[in-house]
Amino acid sequence: MDIISSELNAPSVFREKAVLSPDYLPKRLLHREDKIRELTTAFKEVINDPGNTSVRAVIWGRTGTGKTATVKLFGRSFKEVVNKKGIKVEYVHINCHRQRTLYLLTLEVANTLKLPIPVRGLSSQEVFKVIHDYLDRRNIYVIVALDEFDYFVNTSPQEDVYFLVRLYDELSAAVKRISYIFIARDLSYINSLDKSVKDHILRNIIEFKPYSSSELYDILRDRVTEAFQENAVMDETIRYIADVNGFDKGGSGNARLSIETLELAGEIADRERSPIVTVEHAKLANSKLNQEASIILDEIGDLELHNLLLIKAVMNLTKRYKDDEFPMGRVEEEYQQVCRDLGEEPRRHTQVYEYVRRLRLMGVLNTRQSGKGLRGRTTLISLAFPVTQDLEDYVNKQIRVRINTREE
Numbered sequence: 330m331d332i333i334s335s336e337l338n339a340p341s342v343f344r345e346k347a348v349l350s351p352d353y354l355p356k357r358l359l360h361r362e363d364k365i366r367e368l369t370t371a372f373k374e375v376i377n378d379p380g381n382t383s384v385r386a387v388i389w390g391r392t393g394t395g396k397t398a399t400v401k402l403f404g405r406s407f408k409e410v411v412n413k414k415g416i417k418v419e420y421v422h423i424n425c426h427r428q429r430t431l432y433l434l435t436l437e438v439a440n441t442l443k444l445p446i447p448v449r450g451l452s453s454q455e456v457f458k459v460i461h462d463y464l465d466r467r468n469i470y471v472i473v474a475l476d477e478f479d480y481f482v483n484t485s486p487q488e489d490v491y492f493l494v495r496l497y498d499e500l501s502a503a504v505k506r507i508s509y510i511f512i513a514r515d516l517s518y519i520n521s522l523d524k525s526v527k528d529h530i531l532r533n534i535i536e537f538k539p540y541s542s543s544e545l546y547d548i549l550r551d552r553v554t555e556a557f558q559e560n561a562v563m564d565e566t567i568r569y570i571a572d573v574n575g576f577d578k579g580g581s582g583n584a585r586l587s588i589e590t591l592e593l594a595g596e597i598a599d600r601e602r603s604p605i606v607t608v609e610h611a612k613l614a615n616s617k618l619n620q621e622a623s624i625i626l627d628e629i630g631d632l633e634l635h636n637l638l639l640i641k642a643v644m645n646l647t648k649r650y651k652d653d654e655f656p657m658g659r660v661e662e663e664y665q666q667v668c669r670d671l672g673e674e675p676r677r678h679t680q681v682y683e684y685v686r687r688l689r690l691m692g693v694l695n696t697r698q699s700g701k702g703l704r705g706r707t708t709l710i711s712l713a714f715p716v717t718q719d720l721e722d723y724v725n726k727q728i729r730v731r732i733n734t735r736e737e
């Protein structure tokens with residue numbers, strides 16, 4: 330079949346495409362060296378005074394700001410360096426969205442450490458105890474990174490969060506072998522915990538700010554060198570993607586979206602048999618990605634019902650008034666109407682305000698303070714992406730799914 334063979338033999342702008350996949354971990358993370366330094370400072374205790382304290386660090390920031398990559402790079406490097414000093418340290422990275430219960434999380438820790446745990450019929454607490462005894466016997470320390478921890482806090486029973494965080498109140502262990510890095514999009518859910526739990530989390534708080542366009546330029550420059558043929562990507566192409574996503578220029582500051590745009594631009598160039606990735610390819614890629622709001626779709630897929638009802642309210646207003654930003658009060662009225670139409674009890678103002686904050690941090694909503702208006706200052710809310718039919722269908726489907734599964 331010559332179509333297939335000609336396609337397979339066609340020249341490509343890519344040299345090593347895997348470098349552009351979200352799970353690829355580069356050897357260096359430009360503009361995150363200071364965060365690695367802060368984490369190292371926080372975890373020095375593990376070397377200086379092993380077993381005396383269970384270290385906690387919190388990494389928080391918007392999506393795509395390098396939280397996961399930085400913590401993974403830190404974990405692996407720290408383990409290597411400390412093992413050379415004769416202290417056995419393991420690093421375990423848990424995604425709380427995948428391992429969404431304490432039980433699944435505990436099993437994942439055991440599996441990653443390759444502990445032969447007789448799983449049958451043990452409670453999470455008992456599995457944790459078995460893990461700890463195993464670590465004691467082998468004199469091992471573990472750093473457990475809990476990624477998307479805000480999801481765990483928001484969906485798990487408080488006593489599970491309590492057990493995990495105040496582990497050494499539960500385990501009467503002389504040597505503290507387990508330390509934590511909590512990774513979250515924002516601190517609102519953690520702040521909503523009661524003080525006795527919160528105080529065991531909110532130590533060594535490290536904020537990851539969205540990337541500026543010049544930072545994204547450096548990051549993309551690095552990826553281009555590894556992923557593309559020599560001189561296949563024009564410098565102005567990288568500059569364009571960095572500028573359209575740079576936080577200082579109104580973008581989301583999201584490195585993942587920037588790298589995705591770069592990859593799609595390369596695929597478009599290949600499809601056109603162009604040996605060079607031009608700004609036009611990047612513009613097409615950017616409009617496609619932002620238009621499909623693919624990142625947003627990922628985010629929306631995980632949201633609880635009332636966050637979705639709030640998004641629907643803003644979508645309704647955007648469609649109805651051909652305007653794109655609305656005062657908080659107007660959004661709240663529409664949200665209450667959406668709830669009534671679905672037989673849902675609307676949440677109170679403070680909760681709705683929390684939803685708006687979280688959706689802003691996730692890059693789903695944009696907010697800004699209005700000038701001194703008739704009724705004083707208010708928060709103006711808009712969607713961070715265009716309302717397309719398929720997006721609206723998607724949100725409505727997600728709402729139906731949540732209402733139906735709850736009614737089963």
Ligand SMILES: Nc1ncnc2c1ncn2[C@@H]1O[C@H](COP(=O)(O)OP(=O)(O)OP(=O)(O)O)[C@@H](O)[C@H]1O
Pocket residue numbers: 350351352353354355357358359360361390391392393394395396397398399514548584585588
């Ligand atoms: N400083 C950096 N240098 C190189 N690549 C980076 C940097 N920061 C982020 N990336 C890349 O951008 C993508 C997103 O990074 P990462 O997954 O760490 O973001 P995140 O903050 O954890 O996002 P989320 O909250 O959505 O999980 C990954 O492919 C990562 O390799």
